[in-house]
Structures are given as structure tokens and as C-alpha cells.
Amino acid sequence: MTMDERTLASVEQLRIPTNDELAPLDWKDWYHFILMEPKSGVRVLVNLTLSGRLTGGELQLSFIATIPKEFLTAELHQENNLATFGTAYPQRWVAGTVSREPLRLQGQNVSLEIDGRNSQVAVRDEESGLAIAFTASAEATPLLVTEESPFGSGFIGWGLVPGLQVAGELSVGEAKFPIRQDWFCYHDRNFGRFRWGEDIGWEWFVAFATCADGRTLTLVLDRRTNRDHSEWGLSYIFVYLGNQLRKIFLGSTLAINWEWSANGVLPIRLPGVMASVFAHRSVPMPESLRVEAADERDSLSVAVNFDSAMELVVADNRACQYSFIEEVSGNVEVKLLLDGEMLHGWGLIYAEYVV
Template sequence: MTAVLCTSDFLRAPLLATARAEGFKEWHHFVVHGRGRRLLINFSLTSETSRASEPGLGPRVIVIVGDQRWAGAIERYDDSALEVSADLGAVRIGGNRLTVGPDGYRVVVDLPGHDIRGELDLTSVSRPFVVNNQPVGEGRMCWLFVPRLRARGWLRIGAQEHPIDNDLAYHDHNWGRFWWGDDFAWTWGTVLPQAPDDPWSLVFLQMTDRRRLRTLSQALYVWHHDKPAAIFRHAAVRTRTDGMLRRAADCTLPAPMGLLLDGEASGVPERVEVTANRAGDTVFAEFRPNSYARLAQPSEVCLDRSTVLCETSGTARVSGSINGRSIDFLGAGVFEFLHG
């Protein structure tokens, strides 16, 4: 398992962006499902073009914590603050560091301007899975995800410290060339059980057009212990959403983008149902969000639009049967709703 992780999860930007940087994006995304809270950390590199120079990579670090409410920060760095190791397994952005090790990840967060610091060790307890060349508007994206890790460490925001002691976590690594605001949207969710010894883990993905009228691709990935138990794709998956969450965003990042976003509608459904059936296997998952943060940035294809990504926290109920094994658990979910 560790050999697969080491050979699969490495930084792509120095290799791919050198040849054709326009539209290139890459990020490492971690979600810790702590007891009563969610922690999200994101290291990203985005191709940027200025009038005075060739396209370069703009590094960013995002940290948000969902306790009773989501709070956090986005920090943008100059490309001179970026360092990548020769083996492409470690990246430094200012005082923030991410290292891929033989059995997982080491993450150090240091955002002194926002009074945010932390150190996490995330040990993989499930095999990674790679998806290549997913169409995203006029572009393409690849991703690797690790459905289940064990996290230890701490994160401090201001005077509040969040200890992380053997909590379950999720990781994905995404890279490709596409443009925010192009004709696409997505829903991306991770569900892990509240009981840490329950062996099941779920990852859900749905890609649609920007108006969410056409489903272009969808899949439900189900892991049992460290191995994939079932993968349901396309017509084997049915999705239903109900209502709209009647709650304003806890925060909008970066904060000035809150002045540009119109309306009070959350863009987050009140309930998401995912039903999957294939070859006698069946899974039903229901996710109910209860809070969310908005991450926003200007569209790259239209001057009068913004791309909004809602990170939501909530509860999930999962039931079904795979290979004769029963599934029945309450879980914690983090779903991401992207609107272009």
C-alpha cells in the first residue's frame, strides 16, 4: 500500500506546467473528520499570467475549521515563496510545508498574519485511487484520492487550539488544465463513519454542466478497510437533491469577495440522496448539511461572473450490502458544491 502511495502521489506542476502553463491548476486537499468539528487544509498552485511576465504558478494555502461555525483564511504567496523538492514529494509555500512520506503525509501550517498554526501527521489506512483525464469544460483534470487516513497533531486559530488525536481523515490531489467559470460544476463528497472502527468509507463525485442541467459523469466509490469494495459509475448511480439550506454562509474567503457575490441563496441543498446499484450490490447514502463556508474567485472566462465553491459539513446515513457484507452506519460528511 505504501509503495503505491509513494509512486503515485507526487507534485505534477514542475513537469506539466513547464511545457504549457496556461490554465494549469493543482492542489492537495485534506479533510479531518474530528470529533464535533471538521478541518480543511488545501495547498494549491494556479497558473497566473501578468502583462510583464510569462505565466507562473501562484501558490495559496487555505485553512478552515468547522466547529459550530466555519472560520479560517486564504493566504496568497509570491512564486518566490514556493520550493519543490527534487523528488517532487515535498513542497514549501512560505512557512507551510507538505511532505509525502512512505506511509502518509506530514503537513505544517504557519499563517502568522491570520494567527493560524498547526502540525499534522496523516497515515494512510486505505489504498489510493487514481482517475485520469476527466473532462472539465474545455479542459481536463486528473485526481488521486485516499479515502481514509488517521490524523494526529494540532491546529491553533487565534486562542483556540484543536487537538487531533487519531481522527479519521480524507485526502485528494487534483491536477490539470481548465478554467474557472467554464461550462462545468461539481459535487464532491467524503463520508467517514462516526465509529472509528467501522470499516466502510465512501467518496462521491458528480460532474455536471455549469447550470446543473446535464450530468456528465458520476461515481460512488466504496472502500472496506484498506481496499475498494465496489465502484458504481454513471447509470449505476442515481442522485437526488431536495430543498435549499436556509442558512447564510458562515464566512466567505477571501473576505472582499463577499462584496461581489449577489443574493442570499446558499447554493447548498438541504438534503442529498445517492443510490447505487450494480450486480446485486446496493448502497444508499443520505447527506444533510448543517453549515458551510464559501470560497470564491473571479471567473477566468467571463468578467461579470464568479466561481463559488461551498464547503459544507453535515451528517450522513449509509446503508446497503456489498458482496454479502451489510452496511449500516451514521457518518460525518464534508461535501463540496462548485458553482461556476
């Protein structure tokens, strides 16, 4: 049995005060979904964030889709093998934006509902031509990892559900992509009080790989850091076989090595106003990643080549300061020695590197 309903409820519970017009402005509470279709290589991020407080806060959307060029219609044709599209924008947090039981976030052309194991997400952005609507049912073992871990001037907590049964449709321009049960869907939650642009960062990924015998491996990495990633707290990788948590590699058992482009590049940036502000900002971007982990019984090797990148610029709501989230995805090879058995799988990965 993989589902612990009590833990799942703790993961999904909204932490931010919703009716207090004097609540601190540095509150943040977000719902994060990653969808990947292993056969085609399609990858999607949908993130909804409540920030600030009622009448003085925002409901913020980030929606990114990466599509192999052979699936695009003629008007969206690109020379690169992959095309990345996205939209990101805020709406005012007003009365009616949030309901707690069951959870519901509702904005213009944006909605999220979570009731027990079941979720519904719908986003439509006419300007970018992007839309998605899907239902999801939690299947993998949920984890509430931290609740009040120190982070910047405040704290952060998070939990995850790294496997949901999903169905729906993605639209990119005139191209339609049915979302079926062979898609992988990951969901996590972050919440806390801190300010973007502080001395904070993180390294995170979710990887989904399939072995030759059809068994699946899901890996989730998390490492919280300072802004230049010269210091970090406890690092860990959760290892799932199917929907069951089977292993956690921690701390000194892990070696995490990002490899970067030799020269600075101008990535696609969101939201649009930030793309204008930072149009001059040329930066190296992650090109590959190697992770090795081993303890007295088991070992893990992860080899990643990134082939898609976008930068999200997130602004503090009280001062002119920013954090930058490098959103990257690509292909992954996983070798896992677990309880004396070697598992070898290939698949897709979605990662974030925050500075």
C-alpha cells in the same frame, strides 16, 4: 495488503511544470486534506494549490475549520451550535516554492511535504487565529482515477487516498485540539488545465461512518458537471470497508438528489476580497442529500443533513470570471448491503458543490 506504493506515487506526483517560465497559465495542481473527529464533530479542510507558472503563478491556501460551540473559548462564543472559521489567500510562486523529490511546497507560514506514504502539513495564519500542524501516513488503498479527462477548455485528473493515520494539533484562537489516531483523514489530488468560470462544475463528497461493531465505511462520490449541473459525465461512488476498496457503484446505478434551502442565504465567504465583491450574492445552500445505488448484487443508501456551510470564490488568473465552491459538512447515515451482509453506520460527511 492495502498499499500499492506505485499507485500512491502516481497519485502524489506533481503534474504542473515547475521550471518553465513559459508554461501555460491555466495549469492547476492541488493537494487536498479533510480531517474529521467523529466524537466531537470537528471538521477541517486544508488545500494547497499551485496555479499558473514560476514567477507568474501562485501558491494558494484554503483552510476551514468547523467547531461545535462547546469547545470554543469565551472570545469565540457563538449562538449557533457550530462555528465555521476560515482563511484563504495566495502567495507568489517564486524560486524555492516547489521541490519535486521528495515533494515539498513551501510558502510563508505554509508547508507541505510528501515522501512516499508520509506527509507533513503545517499552516499558521495569525490574522484569523487558525493553525494546524500534522503528520499523516497513507493506509487506505490509493486510486488514480483519471489523468486527462476533458473538462472545460482543457482537462482534469485526480487520485485519492481515503484513509491516513494522523497525529498533530489544530488551533482555533486559544482553543487547542489534539489530532489523534481516532481522527479520520482523507487526502486527494487534482491537476489539470482549465479556467475557473468556464462551463464547469462538480459534486463531490467523502463520508466516514462507523458501524455498531466498530467497522468503518468510507464513501467517496465524484460527478463532473457543467456549470448549472444539468449535464454530467460518469458518476461513481467508491466504497471502502476499513482501508480496503470493496465496491464501486457507477453511472445509472446511482441516484443523487441534493435538497436546497427554500430561500437564498448569505454564506460566509472566502477569500475576504471576494466576500466584499460578492457581498450582495444571496444563494440557496445545500441542506440535505440523498444517494441511492443498487446493482444486481449490492445496494447503498446515504442520508445526509448538512449543518455547516462556507463559499469559496475562485477567480480565473487571466480574465474577470469566477467559480463558486459551496463547502458543506454535516451528519451522515449509511446503509450498505454488501455480499449479502447489511452494514449500518453513522458519522460525518464533507462535500463540495461547484458552480
